[in-house]
Amino acid sequence: MDHSVDPMTLLPLPRRQTPGQGPQLPADQRLEVRYRGVRTARLEWAAARLLAARPGGSGPAVPLIIDCAAAGADYPALGDDESYVLDIGPAAIELRAAAEWGVLRGMATLTQLCCSDCPLAVQRIEDSPRFAWRGLMLDVARHFIPLADLLRTLDTMAVFKLNVLHLHLSDDQGVRFASRRYPDLASAEHYSRDDLRRLLRHAADLGIRVVPELDVPGHATAWLTAYPEWGNRPAQPTRRFGVHRACLDPTRPEVLLAVTELFTELAETFPDSWVHLGGDEVHPQWWSDDAGIADFMARNNLPDVAALQARFNRHVAAVLSRLGKRAIGWDEVLHPDLPADVAVQAWRGVTARDRALAAGRDCVLSAPYYLDLFYPADVHYGFDPAAPEDELLAAEDALLEDPRLAHVAAGMAWTRQWRQIEAGAASQARGTLLGAEACLWTELVNPRVLDVRLWSRMPALAERFWSPGEVTDVADLQRRLHAALRHLPRWAGVNVSGDLWQLVREAGVSEAWDPLVEMLEPVKWYGRLLGEEALAARLHGTEMPQARPYDVDSPLNRVVDALPPEAVGVRQLEAVLRGEARGDRPARQALRDLAAAWANLAEQAGPAELAVAARRLAGLGRTVLAVLDGQTSAAAARSRISEAGEPMGEYLLAAAPLLSAWLERRQAAAGNHE
Secondary structure (H helix, E strand, O other), X not given: OXXXXXXXXXXXXXXXXXXXXXXXXXXXXXXXXXXXXXXXXXXXXXXXXXXXXXXXOOOOOEXXXXXXOOOOOOOOOOOOOOOEEEEEOOXXXXXXXXXXXXXXXXXXXXXXXXXXXXXXXXXXXXXXXXXXXXXXXXXXXXXXXXXXXXXXXXXXXXXXXXXXXXXXXXXXXXXXXXXXXXXXXXXXXXXXXXXXXXXXXXXXXXXXXXXXXXXXXXXXXXXXXXXXXXXXXXXXXXXXXXXXXXXXXXXXXXXXXXXXXXXXXXXXXXXXXXXXXXXXXXXXXXXXXXXXXXXXXXXXOOOOHHHHHHHHHHHHHHHHHHOOOEEEEEHHHOOOOOOOOOEEEEOOOOHHHHHHHHOOXXXXXXXXXXXXXXXXXXXXXXXXXXXXXXXXXXXXXXXXXXXXXXXXXXXXXXXXXXXXXXXXXXXXXOOOEEEEEEEEOOOOXXXXXHHHHHHOOHHHHHHHHHOOOOOOOHHHHHHHHHHHHHHHHHHHOOXXXXXXXXXXXXXXXXXXXXXXXOOEEEOOOOHHHHHHHHHHHHHOOOOOHHHOOOEOOOOOOOHHHHOOOOOOOHHHHHHHHHXXXXXXXXXXXXXXXXXXXXXXXHHOOOOXXXXXXXXXXXXXXXXXXXXXXOOOOHHHXXXXXXXXXXXXXXXXXXXXXXXXXXXXXXXXXXXXXX
């Protein structure tokens, strides 16, 4: 890739970017859209959106020539041509593509270049995606996400060239799909047919596929409270999260009929050729201790409950196949008896990808991209979907040594058990890696915090899914991510920083405690969702779901709910500490000022739940000042910093690991001068 052109805010980076000759175009340069080739309503709408997002200008307009060779279908499909060439000259801008989908991706690039208050450099961009499936899975079952929020999510996905919205429409807590045949199934909050038509039309005009999921046969508590006859024992409505044993009874003809009719309705509503059947986390107890099911399994030569589930999945896949659809399921569906064309979404560790591919299954990788784990963007960014398995495993292992994740290292190590899952029968034909998909499960996400939780990191994964594999510079990513988030309100109406601070104020935090908020992060992995008791139980294999601190009715209105996974002040503090360790005087003064602000926190008033964090950060401030003034030993400072880095309930001080690294650099620098 040619980096001689400043990529400015481009995210994801294009495949090739080449500088041209001539003066830059002003940031407010007026554009006049002209068409060469096909002109469609979809292209006109895309052009209107681009112009609406640009700052106003005066003077002669520069032509924006859209040269599209062919119109697209009503709805996008896997494997559509999304390539484009963008030529920006001093007298004209030309966007060329073989299909509408490529024009839309070029428009996303133009949105970032033209709508960021930066002059527009003369250049050529030749671009195409690395992976055909670049997705976001959004769980709308645990917390309902209204249509308006989904539409805004689609707008923002388009800016970053994501092309699949996977909707997890059912789970134990609710069903968001309204069935005409089974009207009692849908929860009070659900999507009407008009809602879905609007969503699908909006997505198609942005070049985004919508893949629906009804999760069966497990995660079925909501199904069975509406239609008890579909299970082999009663189920009660649930508001809690965690392990649920309720599952459909696959031996009953009425269950197979209901599933057939529901997936038929789903397939008729969603035009995409892919449908997700779920298939994850089917608790075996309801099947394994039922005499009737045991008899059914014996009569049908089914050796275990995995074979019973495979039989059920085969039925669903056959229904979808007759409807012209292709099934995909979570990696638990992987079984020798599964039809050959059923794809696998790998979530239980990176080895699930290669188990699926070796079995001849097409695969979408999600394991490293779980956004509900509160990892910083660079953690997810470090996993290449197509990297060899040993590299991915090494990246997983390296996370156990990351000081930011030390407090959950034992939990993360617990997932190594997934590496031992039996590989199953290999196939002569290796499957295809279709792409990757980030997942945002919403136990701790409601519409109010959605944008902060999602878009503080998702652009980084959009780059991982689109850009060439050699694009790996984390520092450059951080620079561009920061710039992109600053411009995102104009690009797509998403204001991560504005939402964050509004939520913090609503939680009762005054500006006096902003230095603390800037250094706070939520605990990582499943630390928040499980709570201390259930987390310890999970590590010992005896999780107690009732111990979890959250359920559907938890308000999610505390400071911890407003915080992004990476503290907002981390990048600034990191830069100041690096400069100070090098002996830079302005950086030393900046660090002194910051430490003084921390030390003064003890004199301020704030929410009681942040009192411990405020005292710890004040102590860190005093420690830093003592180090700068030579009034404490490195060993004593290191001990105090280490103590401050321990979790405080659901909170972490992001400053602690940075200050530990700073002390090491200072000591190394001092040793070099001796």
